[in-house]
Amino acid sequence: MSSLIRRVACGMSGGVDSAVSAFLLKQKGYEVLGVFMKNWDGRDETGFCSADEDREYAQYACSHLDIPFIEVNFEKDYWHNVFCELIEEYENGLTPNPDVLCNKHIKFNKFFNYVREELGADALATGHYAQSSAGPYLENLDTSKGVKLLKAADTLKDQTLFLSQISQKSLQRTMFPLGGLLKTQVKQMAVSAGMEKLAQKKESMGICFIGKRKFQSFLEEYIEPRPGEFIDIETGKVVGSHKGVQFWTVGQRCHLGGMPHAYYVASICPETQQILVAPGSDHPALYTDLFKAGPPHWIHSEPALLQAMHKQECDYLIQKMDSLTRCTLWKPFNGLEELEVHCSRTARAITPGQYAVFYLGDECLGSAKILSTGPSMFDLDNDPKDNDLDPDSHEIVESRV
Incomplete structure (x- = not known):
């Protein structure tokens, strides 16, 4: 002791x-x-x-x-x-x-x-x-x-x-x-x-302030409904309506009646209350290999290579049950307190508001809140210009987020 x-x-x-x-x-x-x-x-x-x-x-x-x-x-x-x-x-x-x-x-x-x-x-x-x-x-x-x-x-x-x-x-x-x-x-x-x-006690897994209530019912007590539309990302057509973006998250299934297939949230626009949805749980609109996060919080210290070279390879994790994914962090030269995270493989449903947590071996370096995502695989397939971008070029990729 x-x-x-x-x-x-x-x-x-x-x-x-x-x-x-x-x-x-x-x-x-x-x-x-x-x-x-x-x-x-x-x-x-x-x-x-x-x-x-x-x-x-x-x-x-x-x-x-x-x-x-x-x-x-x-x-x-x-x-x-x-x-x-x-x-x-x-x-x-x-x-x-x-x-x-x-x-x-x-x-x-x-x-x-x-x-x-x-x-x-x-x-x-x-x-x-x-x-x-x-x-x-x-x-x-x-x-x-x-x-x-x-x-x-x-x-x-x-x-x-x-x-x-x-x-x-x-x-x-x-x-x-x-x-x-x-x-x-x-x-x-x-x-x-x-x-x-x-x-023998059952583990508590819920959020303390929600208790046994349904999540949507709880939010309705604090946020006024703001109706909006579900838009098919492929056709641009309205395929349903919702009570507000606060009830939805990227990757979530939307139960829309009368549709030939299941739809999943691809992106959310709070300004218009529109939610872009994609047909199928593995639709390319749900996948990307790039996102921005910030400001970064480093628990011990900023990684040496990131500080010196503005670039650092490490692993990241967003959800507890996910597996670690290799990535490259880029720190902008303009002094902005944010990071560009380039994933070694495409990831599904990267969600703004969540925290990206960074690891080097067994060390948890810290984390940063996800601000936005880069173009999805669907965007890249439908915009030939983006297919020519060099993923190793930081200056070019900056415009993709």
Whole structure:
């Protein structure tokens, strides 16, 4: 145990992962504080609120481990720093990532500062599946060298994508006790520690503020319907109508009655409320090999080659269940805080508003919000001029996005 770190605040979510993290910390001899964070009062029409249930489980874990249980409320901060941004992006036809935003603005900012300044904790610990170069308990911490965010040992549970906007300041005082473990090992530890109740609990997969309601019903409470048309990308004809771009995302299937084939969202225009749709789930209009993202957030430091040569090869990930894809990052010479991402292979349904997360080996370098996509394979097939573009020429490709 580091002599600089004695008191650790462990974020208690009510799940097995945070409970086992607290258990491991206590075994290591730390003074552990169990802290439950409430971000949303999401009671549905029946009066059910998942936060109440989560609190009960968190209290149970703290009681079982004989550590203090502390509750802190960040509903106001969550509303202003996360929820309002989400609603604005949905209104603009974007598809935001609430988990990335919550970790950036609340968990590793407001919450992190609270446990450090108000509770006097030397470090924050969470149940995330991630690792850092400082070690699971910051035993290798060297602030002069900085800390890198690394993938978890359990590649299926790795959560570095959601942590890709974390600040260096927070990372230097954050422990990930589960980073070197598999989920199966964590559940076994919970059972061995007498917390079978948590080991058997179903994992929470939804968005906290939606609860058990349908997504469209929830959005209708905050965004006025703005009817628009579905336009067939091949014929330019109207093939249906919708209640607003906020309910749709690129790649989503549109259930349009009376059509000979299924349609999928190819692109969204919030100014006109028109949605271009393509016939078939593998239509070339859904695929591209180029997009812009920014501003980039580098967790440790900007990659050396990108800084020196304005070009960097690495891997990227957008959705947790996707596989890593090789890409080349280009940083413009005009000083704009954005990146051109050239994919090694075409990708389906790259969605503005989502975060592109960049990796070099096991290191999560950081991420950038997707701003726009380049021409689709359908665009290129129907515009001979674009077929002559050199994909290795940064100056030419700049005009394609």
